[in-house]
Amino acid sequence: MRAPYEKPTILRQAVGMMNKFGRPAAVVPLGSIDGVPVRDLLARWGSPLWVVSEGTLRRRCREMQRAFALRYPRVQLAYSYKTNYLSGVCAILHREGAWAEVVSGFEYEIARSLGVPGDRIVFNGPLKTREELATALELGSRVNVDSYDELFQIEELAEGRGRPVDIGLRVNVEVNYPPWDRFGFNYESAQAFEACKRAVASGCIRVVGLHCHVGTYVNDTRVYTTATEKLVYLAGLLQTELGIKLEYVDLGGGYASRNTLQSAWVPGEQSCPTFDEYAEAICPALLRGHWKPGDLPRLILEPGRALVDEAMSLAATVVSVKRLRNGEKGVVIDAGVNVLPTAWWYRHDVVAAQEGGTMAEDVHLYGPLCMQIDCLRQSVSLPPLRRGDALVIKNVGAYNFTQSMQFIHFRPAVVLITDGRVELLRRREDTAYVKELERVPDHLRS
Numbered sequence: 001m002r003a004p005y006e007k008p009t010i011l012r013q014a015v016g017m018m019n020k021f022g023r024p025a026a027v028v029p030l031g032s033i034d035g036v037p038v039r040d041l042l043a044r045w046g047s048p049l050w051v052v053s054e055g056t057l058r059r060r061c062r063e064m065q066r067a068f069a070l071r072y073p074r075v076q077l078a079y080s081y082k083t084n085y086l087s088g089v090c091a092i093l094h095r096e097g098a099w100a101e102v103v104s105g106f107e108y109e110i111a112r113s114l115g116v117p118g119d120r121i122v123f124n125g126p127l128k129t130r131e132e133l134a135t136a137l138e139l140g141s142r143v144n145v146d147s148y149d150e151l152f153q154i155e156e157l158a159e160g161r162g163r164p165v166d167i168g169l170r171v172n173v174e175v176n177y178p179p180w181d182r183f184g185f186n187y188e189s190a191q192a193f194e195a196c197k198r199a200v201a202s203g204c205i206r207v208v209g210l211h212c213h214v215g216t217y218v219n220d221t222r223v224y225t226t227a228t229e230k231l232v233y234l235a236g237l238l239q240t241e242l243g244i245k246l247e248y249v250d251l252g253g254g255y256a257s258r259n260t261l262q263s264a265w266v267p268g269e270q271s272c273p274t275f276d277e278y279a280e281a282i283c284p285a286l287l288r289g290h291w292k293p294g295d296l297p298r299l300i301l302e303p304g305r306a307l308v309d310e311a312m313s314l315a316a317t318v319v320s321v322k323r324l325r326n327g328e329k330g331v332v333i334d335a336g337v338n339v340l341p342t343a344w345w346y347r348h349d350v351v352a353a354q355e356g357g358t359m360a361e362d363v364h365l366y367g368p369l370c371m372q373i374d375c376l377r378q379s380v381s382l383p384p385l386r387r388g389d390a391l392v393i394k395n396v397g398a399y400n401f402t403q404s405m406q407f408i409h410f411r412p413a414v415v416l417i418t419d420g421r422v423e424l425l426r427r428r429e430d431t432a433y434v435k436e437l438e439r440v441p442d443h444l445r446s
Ligand SMILES: Cc1ncc(COP(=O)(O)O)c(C=O)c1O
Pocket: 080, 083, 101, 124, 125, 213, 215, 216, 217, 252, 253, 254, 255, 302, 303, 304, 305, 306, 398
């Protein structure tokens, strides 16, 4: 058989970083995920395919829980649903003891449908309808108030109930730039203190918690120390001035994952703080508060990406390989930015799923959308690839499934691997599913 003709081009070869066996890291394949061959997964469930590792998810959750519990006696994780609210993923984390942190009535309903008791749901976010607030307060959820308008709404609900309701207050503090001051009440301008005063004055609201979420992918742990110190100071003030005894202090989420930001020099694997480092930044600062004996507040944490990013991969198949005008190589796969929106922020780790020789080449990695913007990596070092070869994009658990959209192509199936067993978490979309909500008016029917 004659080898296919390829027009010759002169290219600079990049050997890349050697691993301990002297092979460039880019050519070391990832043939299986948790012991299941990638080829088998794609053959059975179709390509592309999201693959969740139950083992990794549980491990990350335990690691975080342990790092904080070693340093503080009352720790509670509340998993941030928006990061990835696949029911199977949430259910695993609840089995590990995590509560739910939700930011909409929709997410609240998912948590309830999974059997999460109301008092194990933290309800945050700027939009909570009157009905959603009423339900959450009735079920004893921890509602962190975002604005005066919401506070007044709660006051009305509380008056109607004839008994006081418990709330937490979302506080924003100046710790990073640009500050996340659109959520909650500002600390530095004493707005947060004033809001607590207003709540207490109503006679029907008890402030039992302070909440602060400093940002996302925060890899400078000092930010958490500063935020904790400010909350501790405010807690002291609330105690002495208003007689408020807090039941919880919630430091929100924002803990980085091992992904590499587009703008970063250092790979995320090296720059991402460990859970121990985050815990060390928060717990001692919290313990320094002037808490009365026996009154240590519960420390709530709302991790998102740090728990789930590593636990999910996207397996995909090469559709075509081509030389671009300037001689560089373009590889098109069957998964695009519509299922990997984090490709805008991260230089995702991409590896071949089969042996492909020892020479790696920097390629442009494109998705299948007929759109110029559909580029997953501007440049990534990969071994030679052919149509039909499989690739794995690692650490895609956070903010991809929830922000993915059906656009030109369907969203793929999601499977879960548990001890080598593979189960479906969500089936692949199809035309009937996508068109289910639409109607064609009678006069347009032929
Ligand atoms: C209130 C709140 N908590 C937790 C999170 C989770 O953040 P991350 O995924 O960065 O941990 C977010 C995300 O922005 C959030 O808004």
